[in-house]
Amino acid sequence: MAAKKATAKNALALSKEQFKDSIVKHLRSTLGTDEARANNQAWWKATCSAVNELVFDRLTETSKANAENDSRAVHYLSLEFLMGRLTVNNLHNVGVFDAARDALTDLGKDINDICDEEPDMALGNGGLGRLAACFIDSLATLNYPAVGYGIHYEHGLFRQEIQGGRQIERPDSWREYGNPWEICRPESIQEVPLYGYVETVFGEDGKMRKVWHAGRQIKGVPWDIPVVGYEAKTVNVLRLWESKAADFFDWDVFNAGGYVDSQAEKSQAEAVSKVLYPNDESEQGKELRLIQQYFFCACSLKDIIRRYKRNHTDFSQFSKQAVIQLNDTHPTVAIPELMRILIDEEGLVWDDAWKICSETFAYTNHTLLPEALEKWAVYLFEKVLPRHLEIIYEINRRFLEDEVEAKWPGNDEMKRHLSIIEEGETRMVRMAFLCVVTCFKTNGVAAMHSELVKQDLFPEFCELWPERFENVTNGVTPRRWLLACNEELASMYTDLVGDQWPRDLTLLSKANEFADDAKFQKKFMDIKHTKKVQLAKVIKDLCDVEVDPNAIFDIQIKRLHEYKRQHLNVLHILALYRRLLENPNYEMNKRVFIFGAKAAPGYKLAKDIIYAINKIADKVNNDERIQGKLKVVFLPNYRVTLAEKLFPAADVSEQISTAGYEASGTGNMKFALNGALTLGTLDGANVEIAEEVGDENVFIFGLNCDEVKALKAAGYNPWDYYYGNPELKAVLDWLETDYFTPGAPGELASIKQSLLEGGDPYLCLADFASYSEAHIAVDKMYSDKKGWARKAIINSASVGKFNSDRSIEDYVDRIWHLEKVMPN
Template identity: 50%
Template sequence: MENIYLSETENSLAPTIEPTIKVEDDRTGMSPKALKRAFFDNLFFLQGTNRADASLYDYYVALAYTIRDRLLLRFLKTVDTYKTEQGKLVCYLSAEFLMGRHLGNNLVNLGIYDEVRQVIEELGLDFDEILEQEPDPGLGNGGLGRLAACFLDSLASLEIPAIGYGIRYEFGIFHQMLKNGWQAEIPDNWLRFGNPWELPRPDETVEIKLGGFTELYHDDKGNTKVNWVPERIVLAIPHDTPVPGYKTNTVNPLRLWKAEASEAFNFDAFNSGQYDQAVAEKMDAETISKVLYPNDNTPAGRELRLAQQYFFVCASLQDLIRLHLKTNKSLDNFYERFSIQLNDTHPAVAIAELMRLLVDENGLTWEQAWSITQKTFAYTNHTLMPEALERWPASLFGKLLPRHLEIIYLINHHFLEDVRIWFPDQEELVSKLSIIEEVRGEKLIRMANLACVGSHSINGVAALHTELLKKDTLREFALLWPKKFFNKTNGVTPRRWILLSNPKLSQLISEKIGDNWLKDLSEMRQLEAYIDDPEFCTRWRNIKQENKQNLAAYILKTRNIEVDVNSIFDVQVKRIHEYKRQHLAVLHIIALYNRIKQNPNVEIVPKTFIFGGKAAPGYFMAKLIIKLVNSVAEIVNKDPDVAGRIKVVFLPNFNVSLGQRIYPAADLSEQVSTAGKEASGTGNMKFAMNGALTIGTLDGANIEIREEAGAENFFLFGLTAEEVYAKKAEGYNPMDYYTHNRELKGVIDRIKSGYFSYGDPDLFKPIVDSLLNNDQYMLLADFQSYIDCQEKVSQAYKDQEQWTRMSILNSTRMAKFSSDRTIREYCNEIWKVSPVKIQLED
């Protein structure tokens, strides 16, 4: 057969002939010749096309399989080593894994990014365009899923035996578009063309029971047992994604479960003409893994969310028990083999499920099972917001998970018996600790309480967050078990968030201090020796400017808005929520606009305000904030009096890939949540690592970022958490601020007047009423402090040499916020797990 490969010098898209590559060339070698051969093999044999007819997506898939092939040897060796070594394995249970695109990240971690770029470009192809063909995996929404992805990267990079478990969502939360300034949600069908990175494992499918009832019976020894008779059974099919560490042989699995019906097709129904009914069971089952976070404003939506949570933890625990029993006769030492981390309360039903599996399915006593369960699980809390602490109606549990409701009642009974012994005559304490809460006659299951009772460790994700958990949100548990509480300040991986996102800055850093900083971010401190080097500072500033130019080009292309690359890029990208206070930045924009309208010649340091983020589909106020941003942008951007000094941009569909464009280009990072509301934040870390300065409150990880960067390199404003609590306790009245602050009144009145809503005063009335009558998140109390702080930002930006120094120091002092540091702390203090070296044969 004639060979179809291209010559190395051929740049046209027409197929040409290349001499046959010798058989002895390594099938998964890293040489340019081996990479080219594999690339064209996959283009021809997997995509079924050749160079003449191939699309950019064909090239992406061919390259993706080429790189996946080079991961598989390491992946299989890693899995095999974990089976034979029998060390402890970290199991990370998370409803979200916001992984971002795999191809670029895998090339970085394999250490062949530049080599592959060169190979592709020698073929006359656009490497960057090929990377752009990969959709962002729709497996997460925000910080929770992004943190989980960073943790998987660090676990593999630190050679820690680990496996991530989650759901293989067919559709992400949604693809965000803007229609007349409003958020519009369309399906995020990220899997419509398949996924070259995953490995289906149908032979390891497990069954998931749902609904039905329980019945008592006696075993052959006369012991009373419980049998769960389900209404239906759903299959969970695992799909493994290899997750490589940075320049290690470790490639850990991310195992995601897809739901399918146990009987996909009802032949009798089809033959009788009931065509819809013939496939109804299949459709019903597959709904479970259909979409991330279905809207839970309806009873059906709430039931589906609970079914999702149970589905993936049940499948994952069955998987772990299967693995354990392959090499162990007993489950007595299960906790010595696995340490399971609950990423928030979404997987907390795992505590009841492990009890069921141990007691009902494997014959352990309740006492044995409870001891194993508590030693196995650890719980990470991610919120201080009471409404975000999951509570499920007991009636829903009884309908969907009848056996688990019984188990939770029994766990609670034993737990409260102990509490009453430890704290007699303190029924108020008992009530607050109880897993079961009664509200207006309805029993609710507090999933955070279940997680606290069933875990040996409880941790917050920033120093302030952990203190507030102990002082307020989980106060009673901290009094009961103070030694259970740990702080594990979040971190992000420098591989994706500096090396991949900001390659020119990475090149400059490595040129000066070598590349070991990517494994040990504390080495970045060595760059401070160059803080007074004009040539280094100029290069640093020029790289930031080039990143801004790239983002400006993207804004022009996607939003048709021309922005000034010499202006301050003031950026706030994160989930849209009232407590994150995107509308505080809008009030500032209107204040600047009012100054210009009063005096068109007023001096204004040019600023480009960039927003991004999604509002939950059922969250009206968050959607209205998006509309306000875009309505203000429509007026401000076109007003000739403004003369381009202010530009406002909302970038739709914020995701990992867009974040990789934005973080390196930002001058100012907006971290303005109400003090005491944000658990940690991770966007604040990504901005600072890339040299952005922060304007922020003393909230979440901002406090620690300020401590590390230096107070003089951080723009601080606003009330502290203690002051917020005090003001609310004494009776906070936002109208006092409105009536006594002339500039604030002018801002609110302009919104009230309908100026930004074509004369309609009712459009933004809910925002105005919320601010003036309640202001739960204290925007008006922080307004003047924020405005004054923004003026300090403007003055500081005028001195570009000093600004560059501050930028460098923000970047070099972020070692604490590497996810490598966070994972080391989890390993040493909570999981008690050690690295395992993966050895490849010579």
């Protein structure tokens, strides 16, 4: 295919020859080796260093421009940034991908092998962390002043191995051999106090002051990762904090002969940034997690204030200069921390400090699941952050006595209901309430979710302050999720609409005009086939399973959780398998069901579902009676890098959460963009995807959100569905036998139990029949090759709205109000 490519335009772009020289130079002068001796790891690092010559220069120009303009900036505080690999993305964004590829080819190296050396930067669990990564890409692309703040975890999300069908967690050591993208900034180290007690002192002026005497001190070391915008005008930073023991501690103890004690101190301090908590959705009440949250918020606020003070002598302009976005409640402790700094350290009075805080912070909610709404025990706060607890109490007192009392006079029940402190056996701080009470905006992440945030999660707060609630529908960066991961389709679009689509994804809608064009359809579906052939090879390598690229590739990739209903998918696979066994002539297109999912290590049922998928795969894939019509694949260690190979190869995108539970989803957008058809419920952003591509181009099934609520209210009884549907009963009963686990009956029984005795909290059985019918519609549609191609094209061409650049512009219009800054 001699297609043109969308290539970022960049005045700095290197020619192939210059790139070659630069790589060779870095092999020698940076890595101390040469072309003859270098291994792929060294070639990769030399390639990165060659790109960094351009990137670091832009980084400096950007920070200079921001400082000179004294521009308002957004500070995106997130405990997670799921970056994946950076090399290919950066090469594309700098506009030197082709030059790099050709240079490496000339040097006898394949760019794919070289880029495969890079470990994924997996500093996040799933959707929330990947969204943060897409957002900082868009912020840089759109030339907005922005800093991402997070934790420099030594170990990111665990590596998943599958042994005997079960998930085993292994540590992820992403920077064991160094990371060429990061820059350590010892000049910006921060000290973070912890524990201790609060003293009330009276100054000579008779004024009362609070002094927090910390019991421990740790140090935050910043590492900067350059965030390269498309076409590389702006290079922002992602600043990640690593914890270290504060120097004086080590030395005092060490000199007193306490070498072992000083080591203990050191490892305690370093534990803070050691690991990412591998819990998606649900929180763990761990002291270390609270310290992680406080640690990175404290470091980041000090950093923001330090930068502000370069140009200002008082705090009157602070909220004009800085907006701080809280990515879920995880960084909420930044609120009392800023209050503490302003009052205790800067000497502001409460009202002034409060005004600044409530004009600076904004909060994004990413989930409605009750178990995911963060609460921290009051006693834990008291122990770790005693002064912050006092401040939270005072925020709460004023909120209840002023605002709630004014709105609902004399209503103690309402005060209890809305209190930031939850009463009970263990008193808890409700972090989401603290956010809503403080922040000038609270937003949900898809239209439907934002409505539920108002109606179900915070109805009374919404009555108090309706103007504070917003929606910003999520998006994904087209640079990574089309340009870099699907070169073939990217080229086809560049031929069609020119090279600006990686910025303005709505340009792709031109392809709608060709949805019925036979030549266009063939080209589009040939590319799909190519991507399926490539994925088939990955599947063979990783799972030793042969799959036919002509089969329907039906993919569900996301964290494993009951509400996402991978087990509903499993029940349907079993039903299909049964139909094929009962009737060898059962008519269906060949189908490959592909899964990728990590389960939280302590989530037993989620791990049982992974085990079930693998056991069922063993049986189905080796059953000659069904003549290869059905294959099941569980790809181990699902992560960004694997995702990049899966989205382009999908025919069907499984988005089957119980309606009302998936806040948005972002995988759904990546699938559609790459030409897969959504099979989904009316949940999260699926609703908006259907709106954009048209109801006739998606397969919607199941109860909608209101029906889910109504059924639950009426008293849902899964047994009715079990006894009412013989096929469903048969597959559930199958799980109790040893059919899939020879000699070990009952190994898969926990799934059946949760769906019957367990009450089926996510209504799998209620949606089963409808899901199964939708699959029949998918199968029928796929037999109509032209009809399918038309729908695939329309999907890909119609999801321009889900560009994360659009999400960022929405944040800017509705919440952040930033101005673009063009560096020189």
